Each structure stands twice: as structure tokens, then as C-alpha cells.
Amino acid sequence: MKKIKSFFRYDNVGLLFIFPAFLYMLAFVGYPILSNIILSFQNVTVRNLVKGEKKFIGFENYVTLFKDTVFVKAMTNTLKFTVLCLIFQFLFGFLLALLFSKKFKFAQPVRGLTMIPWMMPMTVTALMFKFMFSTDVGIINYLLRTAGLIKENIEWLTTPSTAMIAVVVANVWIGIPFNTILLSTGLTTIPKELYESASVDGANAVQRLFKITLPLLRPTIESVLVLGFIYTFKVYDLVYVMTEGGPVNSTQLLSTYSYKLSFDMFQYSRGSSVANVLFLILFLVGILYLKITMQGEEE
Amino acid sequence: MDDKKLSTKSNIFYCVLSVAVLIVLLFPLFWTLITSFKTEKEIFMIPPTWYPHVLNTKSYAAQIENGDFNMFKSFFNSFVISTCSMLIAVVLAVPASYSIARYKFVGRKAMLLGFLVTQMLPVSVLLTPMFIMFRNMKVYNTWLAPILADATIGIPFSVLILKNYFASIPKALEEAAYIDGCNRMTAFLRILIPVAKPGVIVCSIFSFLYAWGDLAYGMTFILDQEKRPITAGIFNFMGQYGTKWSYLTAFAIVAIIPVTLIFIFMQKYIISGMTSGAVKG
Numbered sequence: 137m138k139k140i141k142s143f144f145r146y147d148n149v150g151l152l153f154i155f156p157a158f159l160y161m162l163a164f165v166g167y168p169i170l171s172n173i174i175l176s177f178q179n180v181t182v183r184n185l186v187k188g189e190k191k192f193i194g195f196e197n198y199v200t201l202f203k204d205t206v207f208v209k210a211m212t213n214t215l216k217f218t219v220l221c222l223i224f225q226f227l228f229g230f231l232l233a234l235l236f237s238k239k240f241k242f243a244q245p246v247r248g249l250t251m252i253p254w255m256m257p258m259t260v261t262a263l264m265f266k267f268m269f270s271t272d273v274g275i276i277n278y279l280l281r282t283a284g285l286i287k288e289n290i291e292w293l294t295t296p297s298t299a300m301i302a303v304v305v306a307n308v309w310i311g312i313p314f315n316t317i318l319l320s321t322g323l324t325t326i327p328k329e330l331y332e333s334a335s336v337d338g339a340n341a342v343q344r345l346f347k348i349t350l351p352l353l354r355p356t357i358e359s360v361l362v363l364g365f366i367y368t369f370k371v372y373d374l375v376y377v378m379t380e381g382g383p384v385n386s387t388q389l390l391s392t393y394s395y396k397l398s399f400d401m402f403q404y405s406r407g408s409s410v411a412n413v414l415f416l417i418l419f420l421v422g423i424l425y426l427k428i429t430m431q432g433e434e435e
Numbered sequence: 436m437d438d439k440k441l442s443t444k445s446n447i448f449y450c451v452l453s454v455a456v457l458i459v460l461l462f463p464l465f466w467t468l469i470t471s472f473k474t475e476k477e478i479f480m481i482p483p484t485w486y487p488h489v490l491n492t493k494s495y496a497a498q499i500e501n502g503d504f505n506m507f508k509s510f511f512n513s514f515v516i517s518t519c520s521m522l523i524a525v526v527l528a529v530p531a532s533y534s535i536a537r538y539k540f541v542g543r544k545a546m547l548l549g550f551l552v553t554q555m556l557p558v559s560v561l562l563t564p565m566f567i568m569f570r571n572m573k574v575y576n577t578w579l580a581p582i583l584a585d586a587t588i589g590i591p592f593s594v595l596i597l598k599n600y601f602a603s604i605p606k607a608l609e610e611a612a613y614i615d616g617c618n619r620m621t622a623f624l625r626i627l628i629p630v631a632k633p634g635v636i637v638c639s640i641f642s643f644l645y646a647w648g649d650l651a652y653g654m655t656f657i658l659d660q661e662k663r664p665i666t667a668g669i670f671n672f673m674g675q676y677g678t679k680w681s682y683l684t685a686f687a688i689v690a691i692i693p694v695t696l697i698f699i700f701m702q703k704y705i706i707s708g709m710t711s712g713a714v715k716g
Contacts (some may be wrong), residue, residue, distance in 0.1 A: 240450055260690050273478055
């Protein structure tokens with residue numbers, strides 16, 4: 137009994153160490169989440185933000201959302217954006233990881249350098265791609281023209297049908313390093329003997345890829361994709377700087393639409409209801425991710 | 436995965452291939468750097484020039500002079516905001532992660548889960564409530580607002596990374612410190628933190644980089660251009676002078692100076708931060 141008592145006393149000292157961080161997060165994350173939920177059930181606009189009565193209007197904001205064509209558009213755009221980015225960044229990331237798994241001389245330093253895009257401020261990335269995709273001075277139009285693929289310059293960022301392509305390309309550029317590095321690490325955990333014995337048994341490279349690499353890499357692939365989904369689904373800065381959601385909402389995402397409602401149209405309550413929808417989706421996917429990763433951990 | 440030594444021929448092949456891939460991948464950076472040294476006239480030339488024929492450093496010089504093109508102030512603002520936010524994040528996260536790694540206190544699992552969930556939080560959820568909160572706290576339109584907000588990205592990341600570092604330190608080391616007369620606090624400060632130093636460096640780097648890259652908080656919580664971080668400065672400038680690419684690209688290059696320095700001097704920490712369950716906020 138005494139032992140149990142002292143055990144608890146020892147362990148609860150831990151609370152003292154975690155308390156400051158916990159308090160901080162409670163104040164600057166916990167409280168905002170809660171007040172965002174409350175806000176979404178009110179009718180707060182610029183008129184009653186500081187003073188004035190904030191009326192509770194129940195689910196009205198959410199009901200309005202689903203009748204709002206821009207919201208529906210933002211929802212489908214976000215899904216489209218996320219899926220496209222995931223496919224391409226995974227594909228390129230995987231190819232690079234396979235390349236860097238070979239033991240050639242430059243493997244380590246070059247792999248290090250490919251991490252740079254991931255570290256850059258999104259605003260800078262957005263600026264660079266906006267420049268490269270611009271109609272008259274853009275290098276992309278020039279290269280496509282020189283290669284004979286297009287006859288006239290494409291107005292990438294001001295045409296609804298092409299703006300999405302431009303933002304996807306920019307985001308894939310950021311996402312490749314993240315995929316490469318995680319998949320690279322995953323590849324190192326596959327025992328070399330498996331490849332050796334497979335070679336002895338006459339398996340070719342393609343067979344080894346599909347019969348050994350991919351199945352054994354599955355846990356890594358799962359978490360790379362789920363994490364990628366979470367981080368792509370909530371991308372904000374990149375798209376906001378490149379297109380501000382335009383033209384005609386063709387790149388409007390849930391994140392940019394929420395910002396627009398709150399800080400351009402000053403419809404704070406409506407903006408927060410969009411943010412909550414975004415949050416709810418991420419929360420559900422997040423739980424899925426935790427289920428995948430927690431299986432292996434003792435916690 | 437193939438551990439076999441490569442033949443000289445395939446070694447050269449892979450080296451050339453990887454360098455080619457690297458050139459394509461880093462082309463946007465190269466192109467931005469080149470453009471920042473060109474004159475406006477040369478930028479609009481067709482076909483484009485692959486290096487600046489007339490070296491133009493005006494876009495950089497103007498950034499420290501008076502006038503609309505002064506980015507130096509914004510750079511300084513970003514530096515203060517990122518450093519302060521990094522300090523908050525690290526000071527709070529180090530003891531918290533030690534606690535999670537070492538003690539099985541009440542509510543540990545819930546708190547760990549809380550940190551994991553906040554890492555997945557979209558900024559949009561926090562923006563409006565924080566905006567209202569900071570107005571009430573009278574910190575709206577000051578550096579403190581983005582500092583406080585940016586730290587909420589650094590803290591959960593740092594806690595999750597550092598707990599692995601603390602967990603990997605042998606318990607015997609801590610016990611030896613107690614025998615030598617340390618109490619829990621001094622053992623933590625003098626023995627454990629120095630051992631976990633690589634982890635602390637990883638957290639500092641990432642907390643700094645998150646804050647450095649932030650646009651949403653800096654733009655929303657600070658109204659006055661002269662107090663805003665560099666990302667917001669660039670965004671603002673893009674709205675006003677959308678096609679002044681020589682200045683814009685020069686701003687971009689200046690904005691990534693710290694990122695480049697961190698990359699050059701601390702590369703191994705970055706890779707380790709990205710792989711140990713690290714994820715971008």
C-alpha cells in the first residue's frame with residue numbers, strides 16, 4: 137500500500153513539469169477552439185464583434201453553408217486539391233526515395249539538398265510559382281512554347297480551368313521532400329536479406345518492388361498518406377498568396393473561404409462555421425492516423 | 436536497400452541522375468535568385484536570359500533604404516517574432532516532454548493526445564477566436580500577438596519530438612545524479628537537458644522555422660505595415676506592385692536567408708526532425 141502511494145507521488149511530480157505547457161495550450165488553443173464552436177452558433181459580424189448583443193442562432197450558419205454554392209465549391213476544390221497533391225507528391229517522393237536508397241556517392245548530400253523546398257516559407261514558394269506561372273514573363277509558358285506544346289501563352293492563374301493546376305504543382309513541390317524522407321527511412325527498415333534471397337530465387341526488379349518493397353513499406357505508406365492528407369487539406373498560405381481563391385472561386389479552399397468570410401467580409405460567425413467543418417474532417421482523419429500509429433507504440 | 440557496392444559505372448550513372456533531379460527540383464530557387472539580379476527590362480526579355488547580363492543590385496540596395504521597398508524592417512520584425520516564439524515554445528516544451536517521457540501521471544495519455552491533435556489543427560480554426568481574444572487582451576497590433584500564436588505550433592511539435600529524446604536516456608543516469616545529491620529539478624537541468632541537447636536544437640530550429648514561415652497570424656493580428664513580419668510584407672507588396680518581379684524576387688531571397696543558413700549549418704538536425712514523426716504545422 138505504501139509502495140503504491142509513493143509510486144503515485146513520484147509520478148505526479150510530472151504534472152508540475154507539464155503544467156506550464158498545458159496551461160499555455162489551454163489558453164491559446166483549447167479556449168479558441170471552444171469559442172470558435174460557440175461563435176459558429178452566433179451571428180457575429182463586424183457590427184457586434186466588440187459591442188452589442190451576440191445572438192445564438194442555432195445551426196443557421198451551418199444550414200446556410202450547405203445552401204451556399206461557394207462553400208460546396210470550396211469543399212470539392214479542397215478534396216480535388218488534396219487528392220491531386222497526394223498522388224503526385226507520393227509518386228515523386230517514392231521514386232526519389234528509391235533512388236536515394238542506392239548507395240552511390242552523392243546519395244546523402246543530394247538527398248539533403250532536396251529537403252530545401254520543404255523548409256521554405258510558403259509565402260516565398262507561392263511568390264516563386266506565381267512568377268514562373270505568370271503569363272508573359274513566366275518561364276513555364278516559355279518552356280512549353282519552345283517545346284512546341286502550346287502555341288499561345290496560357291493565363292495560368294487567371295483562367296479558372298488552369299489555376300488549380302498551378303497551385304497543385306506548387307504544393308507538390310513542397311510535399312515531395314516530406315514524402316521522400318519518410319519513405320527513405322521506411323526503406324532502410326526492410327531487411328536486405330529479403331532482396332538477396334529473392335534475387336537468388338530469380339525475382340526481377342519489378343517483382344521485388346511489388347512483392348517485397350511495397351508490402352513491407354505499407355505502414356510507412358499509410359502514415360505518409362494520412363499525414364499528407366492532413367497537411368494538404370488545411371493548406372492556406374500557399375493558395376491565398378497565389379490566387380486568393382480565385383479566379384471565380386476556382387481555387388477557393390475551405391481554409392481560404394473561411395478566411396475570406398471572416399476577414400474580408402467580416403462575417404465572423406460564418407467564417408468560423410467553415411473552419412469548424414474543416415476541423416471536423418481533419419479531426420476524424422487524425423483519429424484514423426492515431427489508430428494506425430498507436431498500434432505499434434506502447435502508449 | 437541494396438547494400439551491394441555499386442560498380443563504378445552505375446555509381447556514376449546514379450550520381451548524374453541524382454544531380455539532374457536536383458537541378459530540376461531546385462530550379463525555382465535558382466530562377467528566383469537569377470531574376471533578383473536582373474533589371475526589370477531584362478526580366479521581360481524573350482527569350483529569357485539564363486544569367487543577368489546587366490547586374491542589377493538595386494532591388495537589394497532599396498531594401499535597406501527609405502521608401503516603399505524597405506524590407507529590412509520587416510526582416511527584423513520577423514526575426515524578433517520568430518525568436519521570441521521559439522523561446523516560449525522551447526522553454527515550455529522541454530519540461531513538458533520530460534514529464535511525458537518519464538512520469539506516468541494522471542491524465543498523461545489525454546495530454547499526449549491533446550498535443551497530437553493540436554498539431555493537426557488548421558489555422559482557420561484559431562484565427563477568429565484569437566483575433567477577438569487578442570483585441571480583448573490589448574495585444575492586437577503588437578508583436579506579442581503573432582508571438583503567442585506562433586508558439587502554439589512549436590509547442591506540440593517540440594513536445595512530441597523531445598519526448599523520444601528523453602525516453603531514450605537511461606534511467607540509471609538520472610538515478611546516479613540523485614545519489615550524487617541532485618534533486619529532481621537540478622538533475623533535470625544539469626544532467627538530462629544537456630544529454631537531450633540535440634533534441635532541443637531540433638525543436639528550436641523547427642519552432643523558429645514555423646514562426647518564420649507564418650503568414651496568417653502575422654497578417655491578421657498586426658495591422659501596421661511597419662510592425663508586420665516579412666511574409667506579410669511580401670504579400671502586401673505583391674498586392675501593390677504585383678509585377679515588380681525584380682524587387683519581389685529579391686524579397687524572396689532575403690526572406691530565405693535564415694532558412695538557408697539553418698540548412699547549411701544544421702542539416703543533420705533537420706533530417707532528424709523530419710523523420711522522428713515530424714510533420715509540418
